[in-house]
Amino acid sequence: MANVELDAEFLALPLDAVRSAALDRARALGCEHAEARIERIRSQVVSLRDGRLETSADDLELGLGLRVVHEGSFGFAATVELDADAATALADQAVATARATAPAVSERVELADEPAHGEAVWTSSYDLDPAEVPTAEKVALLEDWSGRLLHSPGVDHVTAYVLTVVEDKHYADLSGTVTTQRRVRVHPAVEAIAVDADAGGFETMRTLAPPAGRGWEYLLGEGWDWDGELARIPGYLAEKLHAPSVTPGAYDLVIDPTNLWLTIHESIGHATELDRAMGYEAAYAGTSFATFDKLGSLAYGSEVMNVTGDRTVDHGLATVAYDDEGVEAQSFDLIRDGVLVGYQLDRRIARLMGLGRSNGCAFADSPGHTPIQRMANVSLRPAPGHGPSTEELISAVDDGFYVVGDKSWSIDMQRYNFQFTGQRFFRIEKGKLAGQVRDLAYQSRTTDFWGAMQAVGGESTYHLGGAFNCGKGQPGQVAPVSHGCPSALFRGINVLNTRAESGR
Amino acid sequence: MSAGTGRLIAADRVVDQVLEASRSDGCVVIVEEVSQAELRFANNTVTTNGTRRDRDVTVIALRQTDGGTAVGTASSSGATDVIDLVRRAEANAATAQPAEDAAPLVTAGRSDLGGDFTDPPVMTSLAGLGNVLTGLGGAFARANAVGTRLAGYAEHHVSTVYLGSSTGLRLRYVEPTGKLEAVARADGGARSAWAATGAEDLATVHVEELTERLDRRLSWGERKADLQAGRYEVVLPPDAVADLIFPLGEATSGREAEEGRSVFSAPGGATRVGESLSSHRFSLRSDPFAEGLECTPFLVTGASGQDVSVFDNGLPLERTEWISDGRLARLQYHRAGAARSGVEPAALANNLILELPGATSTLEDLVGRIERGLLLTCLWYIRDVDPATLLLTGLTRDGVYLVEQGEIVASVNNFRFNESPVDLLSKTIEAGRAERALSREWNEWLNRTAMPPLRVAEFNMSSVSPAT
Numbered sequence: 010m011a012n013v014e015l016d017a018e019f020l021a022l023p024l025d026a027v028r029s030a031a032l033d034r035a036r037a038l039g040c041e042h043a044e045a046r047i048e049r050i051r052s053q054v055v056s057l058r059d060g061r062l063e064t065s066a067d068d069l070e071l072g073l074g075l076r077v078v079h080e081g082s083f084g085f086a087a088t089v090e091l092d093a094d095a096a097t098a099l100a101d102q103a104v105a106t107a108r109a110t111a112p113a114v115s116e117r118v119e120l121a122d123e124p125a126h127g128e129a130v131w132t133s134s135y136d137l138d139p140a141e142v143p144t145a146e147k148v149a150l151l152e153d154w155s156g157r158l159l160h161s162p163g164v165d166h167v168t169a170y171v172l173t174v175v176e177d178k179h180y181a182d183l184s185g186t187v188t189t190q191r192r193v194r195v196h197p198a199v200e201a202i203a204v205d206a207d208a209g210g211f212e213t214m215r216t217l218a219p220p221a222g223r224g225w226e227y228l229l230g231e232g233w234d235w236d237g238e239l240a241r242i243p244g245y246l247a248e249k250l251h252a253p254s255v256t257p258g259a260y261d262l263v264i265d266p267t268n269l270w271l272t273i274h275e276s277i278g279h280a281t282e283l284d285r286a287m288g289y290e291a292a293y294a295g296t297s298f299a300t301f302d303k304l305g306s307l308a309y310g311s312e313v314m315n316v317t318g319d320r321t322v323d324h325g326l327a328t329v330a331y332d333d334e335g336v337e338a339q340s341f342d343l344i345r346d347g348v349l350v351g352y353q354l355d356r357r358i359a360r361l362m363g364l365g366r367s368n369g370c371a372f373a374d375s376p377g378h379t380p381i382q383r384m385a386n387v388s389l390r391p392a393p394g395h396g397p398s399t400e401e402l403i404s405a406v407d408d409g410f411y412v413v414g415d416k417s418w419s420i421d422m423q424r425y426n427f428q429f430t431g432q433r434f435f436r437i438e439k440g441k442l443a444g445q446v447r448d449l450a451y452q453s454r455t456t457d458f459w460g461a462m463q464a465v466g467g468e469s470t471y472h473l474g475g476a477f478n479c480g481k482g483q484p485g486q487v488a489p490v491s492h493g494c495p496s497a498l499f500r501g502i503n504v505l506n507t508r509a510e511s512g513r
Numbered sequence: 514m515s516a517g518t519g520r521l522i523a524a525d526r527v528v529d530q531v532l533e534a535s536r537s538d539g540c541v542v543i544v545e546e547v548s549q550a551e552l553r554f555a556n557n558t559v560t561t562n563g564t565r566r567d568r569d570v571t572v573i574a575l576r577q578t579d580g581g582t583a584v585g586t587a588s589s590s591g592a593t594d595v596i597d598l599v600r601r602a603e604a605n606a607a608t609a610q611p612a613e614d615a616a617p618l619v620t621a622g623r624s625d626l627g628g629d630f631t632d633p634p635v636m637t638s639l640a641g642l643g644n645v646l647t648g649l650g651g652a653f654a655r656a657n658a659v660g661t662r663l664a665g666y667a668e669h670h671v672s673t674v675y676l677g678s679s680t681g682l683r684l685r686y687v688e689p690t691g692k693l694e695a696v697a698r699a700d701g702g703a704r705s706a707w708a709a710t711g712a713e714d715l716a717t718v719h720v721e722e723l724t725e726r727l728d729r730r731l732s733w734g735e736r737k738a739d740l741q742a743g744r745y746e747v748v749l750p751p752d753a754v755a756d757l758i759f760p761l762g763e764a765t766s767g768r769e770a771e772e773g774r775s776v777f778s779a780p781g782g783a784t785r786v787g788e789s790l791s792s793h794r795f796s797l798r799s800d801p802f803a804e805g806l807e808c809t810p811f812l813v814t815g816a817s818g819q820d821v822s823v824f825d826n827g828l829p830l831e832r833t834e835w836i837s838d839g840r841l842a843r844l845q846y847h848r849a850g851a852a853r854s855g856v857e858p859a860a861l862a863n864n865l866i867l868e869l870p871g872a873t874s875t876l877e878d879l880v881g882r883i884e885r886g887l888l889l890t891c892l893w894y895i896r897d898v899d900p901a902t903l904l905l906t907g908l909t910r911d912g913v914y915l916v917e918q919g920e921i922v923a924s925v926n927n928f929r930f931n932e933s934p935v936d937l938l939s940k941t942i943e944a945g946r947a948e949r950a951l952s953r954e955w956n957e958w959l960n961r962t963a964m965p966p967l968r969v970a971e972f973n974m975s976s977v978s979p980a981t
Contacts, residue, residue: 054816058819061610061613062609062610062612062613063613063817063818063819064816064817064818065584065585065586065605065609065816066586066588066815066816067586067587067588067601067605068569068588068589068590069587069588069589069590070590070591071589071590071591072567072590072591082559083560083561083562084562085561085562085563085564086563086564086565087563087564087565087566087567088565088566089521089566089567089568089590089591089592090520090521090566090591090592091591091592092520095520102564105639106562106563106564106639107562109639109646110552110559110562110639110646112646112650113554113558113559113646113649113650113653114558114559115557115558115653116556116558143608144585144605144608144609145608145609148609148610165772165773166772166774202772202774204772204773204774206773206780206781206782207780207781208780209773209778209779209780210901211773211774211778211901287556288555288556288662288664288698288702289555289556289560289664290555290664291555291662291664291696291698291702291705292555292664292665292666292694292695292696292707293666295893295980296702298979298980377565377567378563379561379562379563381561417896417897417898417906418896419894419895419896419906419907419908419929420894421893421894421908421910421927421929421978421980422893422894422908422910422980423978423979423980423981424980425978425979425980426908426927426929426976426977426978426979426980428898428906428929428931428975430898448899450898450906452929452975452976454979483551483553483666483668483694484549484551484563484668484957485957503976505931505975507898507899507904507931508899508902510898510904510931510973510975511899511902511904511931511932511933511936511973512936512971512973513902
């Protein structure tokens with residue numbers, strides 16, 4: 010655990026008085042359960058276009074959310090008025106909402122047991138608070154990065170941005186758990202664009218650096234080689250602009266972890282959310298082919314497939330010490346030797362399905378939203394011992410492609426049929442890389458795809474990717490999440506040509 | 514720190530306090546008050562609910578320099594410490610370079626449409642969900658009786674915006690937005706249907722009307738047919754047209770087109786404005802005064818983007834045709850960008866209307882004229898694949914039906930499509946009468962749309978999805 014250093018300004022808020030007023034009132038009104046969250050979320054976006062500042066917006070969200078379980082119904086209410094009287098009134102409002110909806114509630118809400126954790130504090134691993142870095146310094150860094158690309162031959166335009174979030178969260182429930190946690194995350198990206206002015210086309214090449222649960226030090230080189238990556242982008246872009254268009258067909262693919270993390274997110278992460286599998290997201294995010302009756306038997310993929318969910322990995326975007334239902338963060342298996350063995354849970358679904366304790370996947374993205382089950386860091390384990398390098402995986406392919414970096418993504422509502430593109434695609438001929446192609450997308454079905462995974466790379470190929478903006482629920486909520494994985498080798502995957510798909 | 518504690522003071526007073534505290538060379542302040550009630554259901558029971566009060570204050574401070582005008586912004590929710598917020602925006606302006614989108618602040622706007630500036634914000638509550646809560650109890654009972662499962666969502670959201678500036682703007686506008694969406698699933702999910710309604714006021718929306726639409730669609734699915742991937746003639750209902758046309762509206766960036774990086778770029782730095790996109794005389798427009806789809810009639814933005822500028826806050830929004838007579842008519846530009854490019858500024862509003870003037874056919878009429886094709890319900894998980902052609906991918910969802918000789922004869926498996934909305938307009942065989950529509954994919958971002966049903970040739974169903 011990192012050094013715990015909570016923010017003095019956040020602690021100076023009347024946290025105790027406000028949450029106590031809300032919880033005392035909820036208790037007095039006979040609630041079986043109540044949890045209060047006071048959250049302050051400081052977020053900023055700084056975006057440059059061709060080296061000039063285009064967007065700078067910094068936001069500070071502060072409020073109180075209160076969820077109660079009253080006579081078997083949930084009631085949720087939120088306000089931005091942070092004082093004891095408003096908190097008391099909010100409890101009245103939450104209970105009134107629970108009462109009003111009770112006639113249409115046919116499934117009594119009960120929550121899985123969780124021990125009370127007393128008072129606990131935690132902060133994520135970071136060195137430099139991005140909210141304390143002056144905007145001018147952020148702009149100057151992005152100017153420097155943009156300039157390096159703009160001055161390179163073949164680059165016509167450059168977009169550079171950084172998103173930063175500092176989330177301070179004070180949680181308390183009727184059982185006596187009181188947690189105060191701080192999470193910091195940053196997402197920098199730079200994209201170069203080359204325009205073919207005569208032919209009218211264009212291509213892009215973006216940095217592969219993932220968003221990370223780190224501070225501003227990430228942009229200064231801690232955990233990523235920015236200088237090296239920026240230096241390589243113009244060459245990759247120039248090659249891509251004039252690369253041959255891919256011939257569609259079935260090919261072997263070596264997929265780099267900078268691309269594979271998103272395929273994991275969509276085809277495993279969401280599919281192993283038990284609320285989805287049970288139909289509670291049927292109207293929006295969808296359901297899952299990995300239905301509850303298949304727990305322990307579904308052949309999800311090949312025997313080299315081992316997937317864990319965790320909220321504990323250092324620098325993970327879904328990493329916390331306690332979730333938004335007061336459940337301690339855990340690590341758990343989802344797929345073992347290719348077989349579905351677990352789901353991501355919150356306290357309601359864990360109790361409903363008789364699974365014992367929740368594994369801690371409840372999250373609300375703001376004080377104004379109710380907690381729902383959200384994704385843990387869902388990760389594919391590398392090969393044990395000295396597993397293969399990416400080059401060794403490539404050497405096992407006669408006729409295929411090496412796919413690097415994520416770009417376009419889409420998957421159906423039951424998480425079967427997906428289509429992904431990437432930043433760059435290298436032809437593999439007789440075990441060797443043979444230059445880029447363009448216009449490539451790969452399309453498959455989840456169990457076919459993971460069943461075709463012949464080998465996973467070793468620890469040396471492992472990479473923690475992720476996203477800030479995973480969407481779920483109504484009203485819509487966004488959650489940050491990381492996914493670790495090695496490079497991996499897939500046999501006989503369907504490759505499309507996106508130009509041909511458009512009828513051109 | 515900018516967010517304080519305690520009770521909120523009146524929104525118009527916040528505007529005054531910001532402008533009084535401002536020491537900069539120009540200042541814009543936006544107060545957005547939000548009140549929301551929501552209700553979610555699944556498996557024939559209400560699952561989550563909520564009521565929420567929110568306030569967001571954004572201060573935009575300008576600083577004149579030798580090279581132009583620099584901008585700093587700061588935003589905060591809740592009971593804002595106004596002085597701190599203004600100083601934070603000014604500190605950001607102090608270190609910023611001159612802005613590329615600088616233009617004189619707007620001095621006059623339509624102040625006659627949003628009530629008195631000192632009026633309090635409009636609030637909603639669970640009562641704002643109208644008859645939905647009571648209607649659901651009966652709907653769940655009926656669904657249990659016939660073995661179907663309902664899942665869905667109802668929301669009533671009221672935004673009251675107060676916009677003030679050091680140049681004298683005092684604009685207020687109330688924008689209420691509601692929706693009811695539901696999916697009915699039968700046979701363990703093997704058959705499903707979706708229906709939805711967008712409205713300002715949910716008092717006009719009835720659960721029974723929605724469940725009747727669901728029942729009708731479910732009844733079409735009793736016979737099953739499996740079809741392969743391929744290019745099909747399809748009929749898209751207005752909701753599904755909204756799913757595809759929203760990304761087309763978003764793609765109307767003037768700057769991207771001029772830079773050669775959009776579907777609307779022409780070789781050599783030119784754009785495709787003036788080019789025919791369809792042999793049909795389609796109109797694609799945004800219009801704050803469109804009947805039944807009224808929305809904020811002036812520009813409000815807390816941050817600049819490629820075609821939208823904080824300097825343009827308060828600029829009157831008018832009926833703006835993006836496509837007119839089937840031709841690309843204009844692209845988005847803020848005032849500074851428009852001046853550089855020698856065109857008129859243009860901005861999207863919070864609605865979008867696609868219409869074929871004079872068209873009167875209904876969805877049923879279009880279906881009746883198909884020899885063999887597919888009737889879709891809605892589209893899902895739509896993402897850009899190739900911005901150069903605006904190729905989008907996505908899935909059909911909750912209802913694909915085979916039509917033969919003008920009759921719906923079976924329900925069909927789902928498909929992944931790869932299609933461009935620009936090509937959709939050129940491949941349209943016929944369009945019906947535009948009506949209010951709710952995009953399933955995008956309604957959280959844009960609720961107010963009117964779209965026609967479209968009959969389209971050669972729609973590319975790239976592969977089969979076994980999802981149900």
